[in-house]
Amino acid sequence: MKSVQSVRGMHDLLPDQSMLWRGIEHTVREVLDCYGYREIRIPVLEKTDLFVRAIGNATDVVEKEMYTFEDRNGDSLSLRPEGTAGVVRAAIEHGLLHVPGLKVWYHGPMFRHERPQKGRLRQFHQFGVEVFGIEAPAVDVELIALGERLWKALGIGGRIRLEINSLGSPESRRTYREKLVEYLAGHEDQLDDDSRRRLKSNPLRIFDSKVSRTRQIMADAPRLTDSLDEDSARRFDEVRRLLDALGIAYRINPGLVRGLDYYCETVFEWITDDLGAQGTVCAGGRYDGLVEIQGGRATPGIGFAMGVERLVELVSLEDAQFPTRPAVYIVCAVDPEHGLALAEEIRNRCPGLEVACDLSGGSFKSQFKRADRSGAGKALVLGEDELADNMVVIKDLRGETAQQRLSLDEAAGVLAR
């Protein structure tokens, strides 16, 4: 019988990695809590139209990367390729936007049908943060400060740098796009194939091209930053002033264009050089028009998302330790009822202590072997003699201390330290 395998690009998180993931998730939640953001949990499945409207019909994500299928009643549903659209939907649906200043975060799996590679899976995980109803540039900066604190808390601050840009208002973005296309039309025959294709789909993206001739052409292209209207320019100045005031280092990247249609004004990316081709660990920006597009009252919004797999890879490059070892291993050479009861008693007396009990039985020798391999620091030994005398032997598996025969009270006292 052939065994069934997991779906391509959808990976299992195995026990030897799960503590690392939990440690990272815990740290992220702690930082989010201390900024006063609240968790929101939304379905992984939404009506397809939600994503089409939010992300943009012409984007790759919508055009060819969504897991879309028909529900039994004929509705077109899609596994979420990102979190913001669903959060916006939920906020509108439950009237959360009537009070300005909603601050939420979400966490969970996202799905995109892409070819897997380093840092890119078909089911991947994101933490995301969204703020609604606050127009002021101070929000942009708070979110960036939150990111910076996060990298520090995770011990990867030295590996990540910040890039920012302003896309301007949706109108000025459109004007600029026309200007750029006009400029590039004059050089179309010199562009590489990819860039020529992008001329139609997403011309701003051509700034990212790695082809040298294309880069030369782009060097003389009109700059988005130069065509910002007055409000957007002032707003971007203010973001930079506040970043400077907080001492947050950044680089302005005029070529920084987010992929999804809903972004405008401030956009930013946290980037690393340590993960190969997928260097963006976290990215986001303002989406002031998105709530309206989804049928809500015009409400400014801003948010970012970070890829948990990419975070995990970065943290793994450090020496960060997330222990998985039991503290105590119980070796029981008598009827298992006594071993199980001893383990329960220790758990009662030493809350939080990780207690493993040998369940396979066998000789002292084999049980001690398992005790050693479990990584436990100490073994509690229960044999016929101990049982008869109502004592246990406690043995230090990692040090030189000689083993001791103790009463249960005394042993619990030692373990509780």
Added chain:
RNA sequence: GUGGGCGUAGCUCAGGGGUAGAGCACUGGAUUGUGGCUCCAGCGGUCGUGGGUUCAAAUCCCAUCGUCCACCCCA
């Protein structure tokens, strides 16, 4: 969607037409109440899958799936 590398034991890999291998891990023993070091023995694979060529295929050919890396795109 495109291109390239790789699929042999739980893991890391050798073997490239003629009986399926090593190290590590695992189980047991040397040591009938004590792990780690050592030694001995054992368990474990229709060589990713399907087809083809051949007297004979893990090995050559085709297809397919998976994986890794890059492009594209993105977190």
